[in-house]
Amino acid sequence: MSFNTFGRVFRFTTWGESHGPAIGAVVDGCPPGLALTEADIQPFLDKRKPGTSKFTTQRREPDEVRILSGVFEGKTTGTPISLMIENTDQRSKDYSEVAKAYRPGHADYAYDAKYGFRDYRGGGRSSARETASRVAAGAVARLVIPDVDIFAFVSEIGGDAIDPARFDASEIDNNPFFCPDPQAALRWEKLVDDARRDGSSLGAVVECIASGVPAGWGAPLYAKLDSELAAAMMSINAVKGVEIGDGFAAARLRGEQNADPMRPGQDGPEFLANHAGGIAGGISTGQPIKVRIAFKPTSSILIPVETVTREGEASDIITKGRHDPCVGIRGVPVVEAMMALVLADQKLLDRAQCGDDGKGR
Numbered sequence: 001m002s003f004n005t006f007g008r009v010f011r012f013t014t015w016g017e018s019h020g021p022a023i024g025a026v027v028d029g030c031p032p033g034l035a036l037t038e039a040d041i042q043p044f045l046d047k048r049k050p051g052t053s054k055f056t057t058q059r060r061e062p063d064e065v066r067i068l069s070g071v072f073e074g075k076t077t078g079t080p081i082s083l084m085i086e087n088t089d090q091r092s093k094d095y096s097e098v099a100k101a102y103r104p105g106h107a108d109y110a111y112d113a114k115y116g117f118r119d120y121r122g123g124g125r126s127s128a129r130e131t132a133s134r135v136a137a138g139a140v141a142r143l144v145i146p147d148v149d150i151f152a153f154v155s156e157i158g159g160d161a162i163d164p165a166r167f168d169a170s171e172i173d174n175n176p177f178f179c180p181d182p183q184a185a186l187r188w189e190k191l192v193d194d195a196r197r198d199g200s201s202l203g204a205v206v207e208c209i210a211s212g213v214p215a216g217w218g219a220p221l222y223a224k225l226d227s228e229l230a231a232a233m234m235s236i237n238a239v240k241g242v243e244i245g246d247g248f249a250a251a252r253l254r255g256e257q258n259a260d261p262m263r264p265g266q267d268g269p270e271f272l273a274n275h276a277g278g279i280a281g282g283i284s285t286g287q288p289i290k291v292r293i294a295f296k297p298t299s300s301i302l303i304p305v306e307t308v309t310r311e312g313e314a315s316d317i318i319t320k321g322r323h324d325p326c327v328g329i330r331g332v333p334v335v336e337a338m339m340a341l342v343l344a345d346q347k348l349l350d351r352a353q354c355g356d357d358g359k360g361r
């Protein structure tokens with residue numbers, strides 16, 4: 001089996017490797033009649049692309065998207081939308097060592113163990129270059145859910161967290177870390193720079209909030225909205241943890257602290273708290289959906305790590321080349337895209353089963 005497709009009604013398949021001629025996505029199941037041009041997709045790719053600051057990798061990829069199919073006279077036709085991004089900055093020589101020895105923290109050994117063969121140039125299919133394809137598909141998904149507002153930010157780098165009291169959403173795009181706390185952003189400049197100069201790397205926590213999701217999206221049990229989001233976020237390279245709402249912190253609360261009390265409001269019940277992260281019983285409650293995602297530190301570092309070669313000999317490896325000192329930073333637009341892709345699918349699934357009830361669903 002191969003698993004390169006995500007979603008049920010709004011589905012996308014990504015294709016391509018980091019050192020092939022191009023990568024891309026095929027989006028199938030998109031409703032017809034939505035206005036779509038490359039200009040709707042490009043800003044999201046620009047947000048993810050490398051080399052935008054000294055705190056991300058210095059690879060140069062313009063990441064220009066082309067729509068190859070599924071759009072006629074500027075509107076989606078309901079047929080597969082094929083999106084292509086050319087690879088223009090591959091440097092195979094940076095990766096020649098990787099052909100011989102496995103890089104710990106990368107997919108090298110696991111791919112070899114499974115397939116007996118691997119494209120070692122930049123990690124091939126396991127390279128996070130693939131996430132550009134998701135970001136392109138995510139831009140199309142956003143057109144399906146125009147009333148949903150999605151944004152993500154970095155809330156922690158290397159164990160140094162933002163102060164929630166200083167949260168200011170308007171600051172997120174004012175610094176190279178997508179950080180809503182300007183004081184934390186200043187601290188992170190030195191933190192990330194020091195790690196990079198040491199040849200090391202740092203992990204990060206990214207948080208994503210989707211508001212404007214009506215009550216009723218999702219499903220009970222085996223396709224809970226929680227588990228769909230967890231699967232989507234976990235599928236991103238370097239993600240090792242996902243929490244919905246208070247997540248693990250909820251396990252440390254008492255029942256009355258963790259409840260999201262309700263009172264009658266003008267348009268139905270109003271919630272007085274949101275520990276659940278906008279989901280109950282696997283179905284959205286109409287509250288903002290909140291997800292926290294843990295990114296591990298970049299595996300490619302200049303500090304030698306013990307490993308073995310393909311021949312089974314002991315060796316030490318340092319991974320030269322151009323790498324992100326903290327992959328969580330560039331993970332932000334990828335997380336936003338996965339949120340959009342899940343919610344677009346859930347909207348269409350809900351409509352398929354429950355129809356349009358006239359309440360904005």
Ligand SMILES: Cc1cc2nc3c(=O)[nH]c(=O)nc-3n(C[C@H](O)[C@H](O)[C@H](O)COP(=O)(O)O)c2cc1C
Pocket residue numbers: 057105106107123126127128131236237238239296298299300301322323324327330331334
């Ligand atoms: C946007 C983004 C960029 C990444 N860039 C790098 C990188 O420059 N160097 C690196 O070692 N890992 C990078 N990664 C992570 C690796 O792709 C990932 O750790 C590796 O493929 C192993 O997969 P796993 O961590 O999901 O198990 C990046 C991840 C993301 C989301």
